[in-house]
Amino acid sequence: MYLKNRLFIWLTMFCFIFSSISINASLVFAEETENVSPLRQSTEAVEEEKQEISESDKQEEIKKQSADKEKAEAKKDKSENSDTDKQEKSDPVKPTTAKTDQQKTSDTTTKKDESKKEKADKDEAKAGPRKSKASKEEKDASFLNNLLGGKNTKQKEHYDLDYSPSTKKDTGKTPFYKHWIFWTVIGAVAITGTVLGIKYGTDSSDSMSFNVERRQ
């Protein structure tokens, strides 16, 4: 094979190598797009599952702790009940209003506490989890759990802020250079370059001939 000039040789080599790379890249990203998209969706599910599992574990733990506390408080209550009964019996109306006031105060303080906690939680989420804080949170969580008598929604929010991958990667945008179409187009251009380079760079393909006669 006779190569016409070096320019075509370099063009051909470059295009061929580049086309190989780009085709490979397009295939890789094509596979990734096919598998990774459902993978990402399933990752979210897995993450949520993990989160739920960790939440349920924590709730169980909190329940345990609260049960222990209840037991301890029950013991305390037994000893204190006698004094309280005495007070109730002496002033039957006052304690009711006082209790109502106390409930109101405790409601407002609870709201304030909640907003404070939210703020604190957000700050914590920014600052990152700490062990000491975590134990405090656990205490708070158990307190709230007791208070609300059920699921700690704040705690879930806290975990969402810290660990949920869905909140961060829900944009759904893939970089253009990781898209298989991009590399397929580049591959096609490079293949065209290779073909043209070989076609015009070699002249084994083209030939010329001359037939000579006298004009009569």
Add this chain to the structure above:
Amino acid sequence: MKHIFIFTIILATLLVACGSGNNYGINLELVEPIDQTNDPFATIKTINFTVINAANMEETKKFIFESTTGFSDFAANLNDLEYWPEVIIRAEGFDPEEKLVAMGQTTHLSTQSYASTTVAIYFAPVLSISIPPQSVQMRHKRAGLKMVVPSSTNLLVVGGIAMNKDGSLDNTVSEVGLFLPQSYYLDILQNGENNYNSGNGLGITAHSLTPLSSGSILVAGGYSKLAEQISYIEKPVILSALTTSIETELIQKDIFTPRINHQASINYTEEYALVCGGRDQSGITLNDCFKVTEDDFSMEKLFEMQQARSNFTQTNAVDEESSEVKGVLFYGGNSDENKVAEWQTAYSNESILLGNAIQETRTSHASASLSKGRIIISGGLVSGTASDSVVLFDSNCMDLETCQAFSLHQGLLKTARYGHSLTAISANEVLACGGYDKDGLSIGDCELIKTDDENSVTQKATIAMNYKRAEHDAVYLPDGTVMIAGGYNEESGALDSVEIFMPETF
């Protein structure tokens, strides 16, 4: 699976690309002279064909064909040659003593463009002037015609005037001929919507033709004659030759004085044509020079020559290294022997008289541009008498004291002549053909004049033409030959014949 599929497609495409070769076949015809005294096949024993890579003249392929019985039914095939995009094919005939006796070559051929076509090679004895086949004869007899080669593919023959044997003038010719060296046919082009000579359709003579780099031609000045009516051509015309017709466009400017016996040249470096001097309808000799720009064909007066001139020469001096026009030499054509020559530097808007010029009055002479910024001037009427002298002008010596810008070579021509043609055929050679001798009779030969790097000038050969002729025109063709056409002689009046000069070497 996907990988295999895609790479199979790539491989298949590459194989198809490599395998799909083209064979470009060109048919060549050896066109020989019709005059049997110049039969190129009469004495040759071998014909060599050389295929030259026009992009790299060093690359050649040679094929030798030998015959003991002659070449009357010669046919040869040069097959499956390495592809070159542009080629020249040369044929050389050698006699039994292996002396080169005949040759011919094509113009530059684009292998792809000329594939499956027939291309002519005019094959004739070396250093001869021969008559090509009837296909190259003009339709009208004419003197005072002008020929120009605007590109490597065609030649235009414009105008002229019919003359009687006694030298009296007949009507002007409006015919435009198109000659294609590749096919060796001369056809007559039909006029487009406009006639080239301001719409009167009466023909033209004493005009100038300037090839522009766009392929168009500037036709300036001249006159037309029908019976006793003579009219000067008022507006210059841009002429474009198509395959079968011509298109014309008038330059709508009133600043141009109608004129005859003027001169024009092309400054291809700055892309404008320069039309100078001549004589107006009142017989007044002119000194103005007009510039016609190639871009928009606009016309403006560029400068005035130091001396009004008619029947003078206007020739470009070309720089050897840059191939740019250094300047223009205006020589002779006036009655003041102290103002024989002037020079316009390429980028200036004025001309200067050249000091130390040869003091003479020379008219009806001819000039040609040589290599290395030199110009040669031959013959003419010096002080009213036909001259056999040659003047060599070297533009490199204009500012030097070590050499003379002008050198006069008396008695160089075998025959003193005026009204002749002078054509450069190589960097150092010119061909002076025909003209009138001292007695005012037409001449039937050409003289080959050679110069060297030391500016010495010699007369190398005298080659007989088949016809005496004066007031004809001659041009260098892209195949390396010279076409001599038309003119006048006392035996026939105006001529319609064409002759081809074959040089000794290409």
